[in-house]
Amino acid sequence: MNPRQPLGVAILGSTGSIGVSTLRVLERHRDEFNVVALIGGSNETVLAEQVAAWKPRMSGLVRGESRAPFPAGPGILTDAATHPDVDIVLNAVVGAAGLDATLAALRAGKRVALANKESLVMAGHLVAEAARAGGGEIVPVDSEHSAVLQCAAAQGAAPSRLILTASGGPFRGWDHDRIAGATAAEALQHPTWRMGSKISIDSATLANKALEVIEAHYLFGLPFDAIEVVVHPQSIIHAFVEFPDGSVLAQLGFPSMELPILYALTHPRRLLDGGVRRFDPLTAGPLTFEPIRHESFPAFALGVAAGRAGGTMPAAFNAANEVAVQAFLAGQIPFGDIPRVIDAVLSRIASSEPASLDAVRATDTEARRIAQDAAGCS
Numbered sequence: 470m471n472p473r474q475p476l477g478v479a480i481l482g483s484t485g486s487i488g489v490s491t492l493r494v495l496e497r498h499r500d501e502f503n504v505v506a507l508i509g510g511s512n513e514t515v516l517a518e519q520v521a522a523w524k525p526r527m528s529g530l531v532r533g534e535s536r537a538p539f540p541a542g543p544g545i546l547t548d549a550a551t552h553p554d555v556d557i558v559l560n561a562v563v564g565a566a567g568l569d570a571t572l573a574a575l576r577a578g579k580r581v582a583l584a585n586k587e588s589l590v591m592a593g594h595l596v597a598e599a600a601r602a603g604g605g606e607i608v609p610v611d612s613e614h615s616a617v618l619q620c621a622a623a624q625g626a627a628p629s630r631l632i633l634t635a636s637g638g639p640f641r642g643w644d645h646d647r648i649a650g651a652t653a654a655e656a657l658q659h660p661t662w663r664m665g666s667k668i669s670i671d672s673a674t675l676a677n678k679a680l681e682v683i684e685a686h687y688l689f690g691l692p693f694d695a696i697e698v699v700v701h702p703q704s705i706i707h708a709f710v711e712f713p714d715g716s717v718l719a720q721l722g723f724p725s726m727e728l729p730i731l732y733a734l735t736h737p738r739r740l741l742d743g744g745v746r747r748f749d750p751l752t753a754g755p756l757t758f759e760p761i762r763h764e765s766f767p768a769f770a771l772g773v774a775a776g777r778a779g780g781t782m783p784a785a786f787n788a789a790n791e792v793a794v795q796a797f798l799a800g801q802i803p804f805g806d807i808p809r810v811i812d813a814v815l816s817r818i819a820s821s822e823p824a825s826l827d828a829v830r831a832t833d834t835e836a837r838r839i840a841q842d843a844a845g846c847s
């Protein structure tokens with residue numbers, strides 16, 4: 470990449486939490502980047518404001534409620550992801566809806582700054598294959614994976630073991646029965662991050678950390694035995710990275726997605742940026758670590774087991790989780806039923822190998838059907 474030529478950026482999911490944070494980062498680097506496309510899933514008002522401020526060549530809403538001047542329909546995600554003026558696709562769509570754009574962008578040789586971890590979880594091999602075939606590359610936006618990449622890039626060596634940190638979510642200190650009956654308002658109150666509703670619920674069940682273990686497996690090519698998780702309530706250390714000689718590096722910072730977003734845009738370069746709160750160990754205070762309480766957060770082990778099983782099982786886990794989270798947010802199931810629905814799907818569905826795109830889509834559809842049935846809202 471030529472550092473003097475502004476790089477074209479497409480933001481998919483521009484109206485969400487990561488999308489808005491990305492525009493805040495780009496605002497500070499208008500000479501480095503040019504916003505070519507802004508695509509939202511909903512929220513016409515926010516999109517209209519973004520379009521007025523950035524005047525992208527392409528903009529649109531995916532959902533049906535859009536009126537002129539925005540084109541609508543899922544095809545605009547892949548159109549934006551493959552637009553000839555786009556160098557970097559920041560995929561901040563939530564859920565399975567982000568998969569096609571990730572694949573299309575990689576096949577078109579783009580850098581994908583990936584917040585949409587669900588793409589990699591559903592179809593990790595296919596995503597890697599698309600990158601090889603088209604010459605595209607994936608750079609993670611997820612803070613833990615950005616931490617791993619930053620340590621590995623600084624070292625110029627491949628990690629041999631990872632320890633991803635988890636805040637533990639809003640229910641870290643709660644007892645089992647209280648967690649099972651938690652309300653949506655309680656589950657959405659994340660202690661250290663402000664995020665969209667789906668990932669907030671995933672953080673409360675720890676399903677998010679299972680998605681991240683699978684994400685790390687595909688991003689860094691490490692076996693599941695070499696990817697561990699530790700609860701770290703302060704969210705200051707984002708990951709520990711062990712190298713073959715036993716040395717461990719970690720990446721630190723006050724919780725903010727703006728740094729991992731900026732790094733995903735610039736990797737392996739670093740830009741001068743005053744937007745991120747300066748680190749101060751005294752303000753950060755004591756850093757503590759504890760194990761995951763598996764009996765209270767069964768979604769984590771279910772997700773990691775699906776990752777280890779491979780084939781289309783991770784896609785089944787992802788779909789089951791998406792349906793369960795939606796059912797919980799709609800008031801149809803209690804919080805404690807989210808892992809129950811996931812478990813019902815994983816024990817009833819058959820995995821297929823190899824996980825072709827057709828097999829992934831079929832598993833996604835079937836897992837959603839079983840999950841709706843298990844959630845009692847079919």
Ligand code: NAD
Binds near residue numbers: 667
């Ligand atoms: P969000 O709900 O705030 O935003 C999601 C965006 O995707 C919105 O623009 C929405 O309109 C759009 N969208 C929703 N459904 C869509 C569909 N069917 N088709 C097209 N667009 C659709 O979510 P978020 O918190 O910004 O998270 C986005 C992604 O980034 C998720 O995969 C999440 O796991 C990941 N992520 C988020 C954070 C964070 O701090 N928010 C951190 C790490 C990773």
Ligand code: MG
Binds near residue numbers: 611612613681
């Ligand atoms: Mg994360």
